[in-house]
Amino acid sequence: MSTENTQTAAQVERRGWVQILARNWALAFLILLFVVFSFTGKGFLGLTNFENILYLSTTFVFLAASETFVIITGGIDLSVGFVMGLSSVLCAQVMQSVYAAHASAAATMVVGALVGLVVGIAPGYVSGILISRYNVPPFIATLGMSGITNGIALTICQGFPVAGLPGDLVRLGNGYLFYSFPGKGSRFFGWPPGVTDSQVRELTRILPNGLLLWLVVIAILLYVLKTTRFGQHTFAIGGSIEAAKRAGIDVRRHLVTIYVLSSFFAGMAGVYNVFQTGVGNFTPFNASYELFAIAAVVIGGASLMGGKGSLVGSVIGVLLLAVLNNGLSISGVAAFYRFIAVGIILVIAVVIDQLFPDLL
Amino acid sequence: MDYLIEVRNIVKRFGGLVAVNDVSMGVGRGEVVAVLGDNGAGKSTLIKVISGVYAPEEGTILFEGKPVRIASPMDALSLGIETIYQDLALAENLNVYSNIFLGREKTRKAAGIFPVLDHEYMHREAAKVLDGLVIKIPSLRSKIKSLSGGQRQAVAISRSIYWNAKILIMDEPTAALGVAQQSQVLELVNTLKARGIGIILISHTMFDVFKVADRIVVMRRGRKVAEKIRTETTPDEIVSYIVGAEAV
Amino acid sequence: MSDRQAARPRTGRLVSFVGRRWALLFLVAEAIAFCFIARGFFTLDTFQLVFIAGVPLFLLGLAETFVIISGGIDLSVGFVFGFASVVSAKLIVALQGAGASPGLAILIGCAATLLIGMIPGYFNGVLVARLRVPPFIATYSMLSVTYGISELLVEGSQAGNLPYLSSVIGTGFIAYFIPGHGFSFFTHERVARGTPVYSIIPLVVVAAFVFVAIFVFLLRMTKFGHHTYAIGGNPDAAVRSGIDVKAHLERVYVISALLATLAGILYMLQFSQGKSDAGASYLLDSIVAVVIGGASLYGGVGTAGGTIIGALLLSVLETGLRVLGVATFNIYIIVGIILIIAVLIDQFFPEITSSESGASP
Structure with a gap:
């Protein structure tokens, strides 16, 4: 931002389009993917498929958004994937017990969700303390926490998905904000009365709840990162911890908050996962959710050295990976190519960053 | 005087800024030459020209009387010009x-x-x-x-x-040291001098300079404004050169 | 600072002694504890099982040791492992199909895989050293790419149909002792059910340790190893001392991939299959082994011996808990806690690594 001001108008003009393209390459690439897949993939360009993409990307938006904060401070959180699993499993386990005790579906969901959200805070608090007070490198602290949370999650669920939850769960998780049926009125969060299953096709549905949730979360986090002192301090710590300390920022406390935040949103991803799938899922060992989230953040323009990153960029990163995934499979490309594609795109992201260091 | 290394009429520009402007100086065997100047006076640029980090736009470098080209730090090292930077470049x-x-x-x-x-x-x-x-x-x-x-x-x-350094360039060797250690380092400089090594010392500390230097070169805004034998000058005079009072 | 060495109190020495060797002491204590509480732990078979189970960790840990000392990290080792298991299995089957004898097919297949396995490492090295991509990202990309390629090779399944000889090698021992029949080497004659057969020194462990010895030598004794420490300690100083840092880092990542490849080949021999995610769970464990062994993720500090101790510690733990019948899940928790303790010990006793005989030359 500041580099722009110091450049002369001629320089800006000369390098204008290269710079704009290089700075927004992820977005440009995302649009390019859209165009290409619209031609190659039958059914790619359709509301149903877009909903599909959003469905797949919702939990990753949470993981990537919170990882963005951590990476901006110059840290890394490798535990998000397994924290998500722990929250998911525990949330489902609580729901199962409460529901089995004949509680109403609504009460069950509220209690389970709350427990899932609260438990998500704990691993982040421990990592935060280890990192800020005991100078444990973030890589190690969160790696350790990932092992611990994974072990606890697996012990809770004994290696099986947790089922036996209220059916309303999925109806809410995969539902829409607003439904309308010609002649039968409209309603928030549910079908208008009198609509039968066979009439679903004629039902007008607006704004999936998942999308709503992720819009709200991103809006709040954007506000925090862009306009508050907390956001400003996050960048400051990533730029130079020493400078931040000397400027009177309570770096220790700030870092604890950052890791709690990260872990909380990982927990939220886990809870949402229960609403989405109707069961509590532990995180498989080779799922590499955290690496996927970190990849999205880096594609979004963040630097692992800290001090640099953007939430919108991270969301674009998640969407890019999700569209790539979805588009390749719709185009009939073997699923395995996506791993190769992700790897290559990630390298491109960082190499572009290296070639144009004065961008972003 | 026979210089071990001598630079003549060195000019080094960075864009529009002339960092080193027509500077000549030399160091003899077993001699300590201190280069003084305010921040931005051009002393570290001059040093980097000698140690091969920067190539000068104009001017010549003579090593043991013969013109040489120092295009990289490796060239400088092979001539026996060693530089000790402030960060010391040690693997801790x-x-x-x-x-x-x-x-x-x-x-x-x-x-x-x-x-x-x-x-x-x-x-x-x-x-x-x-x-x-x-x-x-x-x-x-x-x-x-x-x-x-x-x-x-x-x-x-x-x-x-x-x-086998023949020339040793020391960049602020006493900065960030305790008082006792400062004097140890200065004693070290004297030891090296006795071995016939030519030393270029960059320092801000007038005390250090007057303790070990034989000659003092003062730079100001890229130019050499004074060159004095240590025994023929005073700290006050040198300070006035540094701030530019006496040069006017 | 200058009097830090002289003024270290005597009580501090004991703490420092224990602190410096805590991993080794823990390993010994752990082994002794299992001997008492786990029935069937104190046997030759279990002892050898610890080493067999530890083979991937020794090799991947050693790979990671080189990279971590140089100041980097290699996330791709686990999937290079899987990649190598798939490639070697496919090659051996193909060679056999082309008419080679099982022995020849295995020999050529493994040798060729060792060469192919260096390719991802080379790419890692180029990305990190020449294109200045952070190691984390470069090796994660390579993780993705190697995983994708090996999945393509096996088309989502596993590579199998290996010759019987491969499992003879993979699960074989150097010597067998049958009471009444005496010793025999590499194979033993058929005996009646219930006759005890003492198997001595597994071949995979021998193969792993040959490589471990070579690379420990390289790291400890040679200029190459020394420069690896120097680069991790202060890359600028290394450059200014005339070390070709870029070329060196490339070699470090190639070595890492080579060791991971060997581990993958040994897995293929042992289990008679190639599986693209076979090494996935070892990534974490290998980094943990290195950190327990006293290395610092900031680079410049660590030893191969420490890593081997770290790997053994984990391997004894896992084997012991299995013998005890503790669910595997709990191992993750314990490993996570040990990892954090390892680093905390480092933080509380900083003088451990700064003294003479600390964890680097």
């Missing part, structure tokens, strides 16, 4: 003799085939160099991490002289 995780031999480690053949590091040799050789210096280091197997600032300086200097 390695021990003393490993740092002295860094990049030029001595190996021997184990079982007649495999080249392995000859720790004994390096330890012995390093001890020889360090024995001649004022600053003592308890063990050459200590990691740099556990040494004091003065001891680190001594290691950096030993590295230079072991590899």
Whole structure:
């Protein structure tokens, strides 16, 4: 931002389009993917498929958004994937017990969700303390926490998905904000009365709840990162911890908050996962959710050295990976190519960053 | 006077800024020349020209009377021009003799085939160099991490002289040192001087300069504004050159 | 600072002694504890099982040791492992199909895989050293790419149909002792059910340790190893000392991939299959082994011996808990806690690594 001001108008003009393209390459690439897949993939360009993409990307938006904060401070959180699993499993386990005790579906969901959200805070608090007070490198602290949370999650669920939850769960998780049926009125969060299953096709549905949730979360986090002192301090710590300390920022406390935040949103991803799938899922060992989230953040323009990153960029990163995934499979490309594609795109992201260091 | 190294009419520009403007100076064998000046006066640019980091736009460099081209730090090193930067460029995780031999480690053949590091040799050789210096280091197997600032300086200097430095450029060697260690380092400079090494000393500390320098070069805004024999000048006079009072 | 060494109190020495060797002491204590509480732990078979189970960790840990000492990290080792298991299995089957004898097919297949396995490492090295991509990202990309390629090779399944000889090698021992029949080497004659057969020194462990010995030598004794420490300690100083840092880092990542490849090949021999995610769970464990062994993720500090101790510690733990019948899940928790303790010990006793005989030359 500041580099722009110091450049002369001629320089800006000369390098204008290269710079704009290089700075927004992820977005440009995302649009390019859209165009290409619209031609190659039958059914790619359709509301149903877009909903599909959003469905797949919702939990990753949470993981990537919170990882963005951590990476901006110059840290890394490798535990998000397994924290998500722990929250998911525990949330489902609580729901199962409460529901089995004949509680109403609504009460069950509220209690389970709350427990899932609260438990998500704990691993982040421990990592935060280890990192800020005991100078444990973030890589190690969160790696350790990932092992611990994974072990606890697996012990809770004994290696099986947790089922036996209220059916309303999925109806809410995969539902829409607003439904309308010609002649039968409209309603928030549910079908208008009198609509039968066979009439679903004629039902007008607006704004999936998942999308709503992720819009709200991103809006709040954007506000925090862009306009508050907390956001400003996050960048400051990533730029130079020493400078931040000397400027009177309570770096220790700030870092604890950052890791709690990260872990909380990982927990939220886990809870949402229960609403989405109707069961509590532990995180498989080779799922590499955290690496996927970190990849999205880096594609979004963040630097692992800290001090640099953007939430919108991270969301674009998640969407890019999700569209790539979805588009390749719709185009009939073997699923395995996506791993190769992700790897290559990630390298491109960082190499572009290296070639144009004065961008972003 | 016979200079070991001499620069003549050096000009170095950065864009529109003339960092070094028509400067000539030289150092003789066993002589300490201090280069003084305010921040941005051009002294570190001049030093980097001599140590091969920057190529000058104009001017010539003479080494032992013959014109030479110093295009890279490696060229400077092969002539025997060693530079000790403020950060000392030591690997803190390695021990003393490993740092002295860094990049030029001595190996021997184990079982007649495999080249392995000859720790004994390096330890012995390093001890020889360090024995001649004022600053003592308890063990050459200590990691740099556990040494004091003065001891680190001594290691950096030993590295230079072991590899036959003829010219030693020292950039603020006493900055960030305690008082006792400062005087040890200055004594070290005197030891090196006695061995015939030519030393270019960059310093802000007038006390250091008057304690060890033979000649004093003052730079201001890229130009050399004064060159004085130490015994013929006073700190006050030098300060007035630095701030530009007497040059007008 | 200057008097830090001289003034270290005597009580501090004991703490420092224990602190410096805590991993080794823990390993010994752990082994002794299992001997008492786990029935069937104190046997030759279990002892050898610890080493067999530890083979991937020794090799991947050693790979990671080189990279971590140089100041980097290699996330791709686990999937290079899987990649190598798939490639070697496919090659051996193909060679056999082309008419080679099982022995020849295995020999050529493994040798060729060792070469192919260096390719991802080379790419890692180029990305990190020449294109200045952070190691984390470069090796994660390579993780993705190697995983994708090996999945393509096996088309989502596993590579199998290996010759019987491969499992003879993979699960074989150097010597067998049958009471009444005496010793035999590499194979033993058929005996009646219930006759005890003492198997001595597994071949995979021998193969792993040959490589471990070579690379421990390289790291400890040679200029190459020394420069690896120097680069991790202060890359600028290394450059200014005339070390070709870029070329060196490339070789470090190639070595890492080579060791991971070997581990993958040994897995293929042992289990007679190639599986693209076979090494996935070892990534974490290998990094943990290195950190327990006293290395610092900031680079410049660590030893191969420490890593081997770290790997053994984990391997004894896992084997012991299995013998005890503790669910595998709990191992993750314990490993996570040990990892954090390992680093905390480092933080509380900083002088451990700064003294003479700390964890680097």
